[in-house]
Amino acid sequence: MRIVVTVKFVPDLQSQRSFTDGTVTRTAEDGTMNELDENAVEAALQLRESLPEGEGEVYAVTVGGADAVAAVRKALQLGVDHAVHVSDESIAGSDVFGTARVLAAAVHQIEKDGPVDLVITGMAALDGLTSMLPTALAAELDIAQLTLASSLTVADGTATIERHMADAHETVTAPLPALVSVTDEANKPRYPNFKLIMAARSKPVTTWSLSDIGVDPVQVGAMASRTTVIDASPRPPRQNRVTVTDKGDGGTQLAAFLVERGLA
Template sequence: MNIVVLVKQVPDTEGDRKLDPSDNTVDRAAVDPVINYIDEFAIEEGLRQKEAHGGEVTILTVGPERATESIRKALSMGADKAVHVSDEALHGSDAVATAKAIAKALGTLEFDIVIAGSEATDARGAVVPAMLAELLGLPQLTLARKLEIDGTTAKIERIVDGGFERVEASLPAVVSVVEKINDPRYPSFKGIMAAKSKPITVQALADLALDAAEVGLANSWTQVASFENAPPRAAGQTVKDEGDGGVKIADFLASKKLI
């Protein structure tokens, strides 16, 4: 079975993330980069499916040269190889443009299933897997908390209000997962050493036959028009209760139009 796992490198959520005022895009140099949190669950699920059904796991990343660091970590977890789509023209691409690039890259690979995290922590759009399935003309199984593959059929369980639902589709298909699906493994020392020799294929837009006019900040459907830094937190107000504390609090809330 040929399994492709989508991985994105994002700014560490523990850092002080910010936008670059020069073009209103995420300032990726301001904070240490890491693998998108939910993508680690996607990697783990790809590895588990490989262990159950055989085959190989390919990591697919769209991002700058620095994303190689995250690719190597994914390889150290046990993936077999990687494809890194990297081109300056991709800078600032929104979800639509990014999905186009991923779809083109997948067109150069043989795959039975594509597994992705449900969303990225630097955008929280949760739309790329669905867009990708639409571009490829494939079934989508989204927000999976459990994945089973039976022959040429993929089956998932998806959490909904009041319980869960079961959904299935024929392969090939696109599956997005949530963090309840598994517990990602830690790379072993042996895995870290082995990752250094695993192949990474770097592709530019020309290799994908993708026109630069379809991607990048200037050609994206969505852009950040402007932004302002959050104002510093104001000092709190202390209410001294002299028998009328409740009234004072009510007056304060009323002044803020909260009641």
């Protein structure tokens, strides 16, 4: 079984967010692999480990500038077999549809060495939180999609997920090849061990440009984006802060504060 898992390089949630030319500023210093993509990597690794040795391999794929390679390096530290970084100046400013087109082309490029049975993504990227990429990517690949999976199993050429909705519990299946997006309920991501961390330093990362994967630059990037950032400004500092010194009645003061403002 060959599995492709998508990972994204995003700004750290604790860092100061900013925009450059209408796009989120990303630097190696304050960036990291999208936290929800760790669940996707874990799901892929668990599937590989459930197979007889040598019958499964996992590719991690990311799209972005030079700094985005950190995302697939993290995936290598977690235990994936191969890392692919699609990087091209023409990709800058792509929306979810452009990104999905590039990722689909990368999957097709991987398929030149053999069929891809499963594509796994996280439920959302924490920089945008649109949750649109899994559906857009499945549409580009023209394969079935099983989204928001709380659990995932594969047997006899069929993927089965469980999905917890607000008012229902669903079990959904689809024949392979398929795309699955997993939630943070699907598993508990592992920590990289020292051996894998050291090995990841020397493991090769395959880098492709748009021409390598057959994507026309006019189909991606800011010019092809269906969305545009009109304006962005820093968040204003908070006003009218109230500092309470706890002298034994801090809880009472907090409760009175919430009641006064109709918050309790």
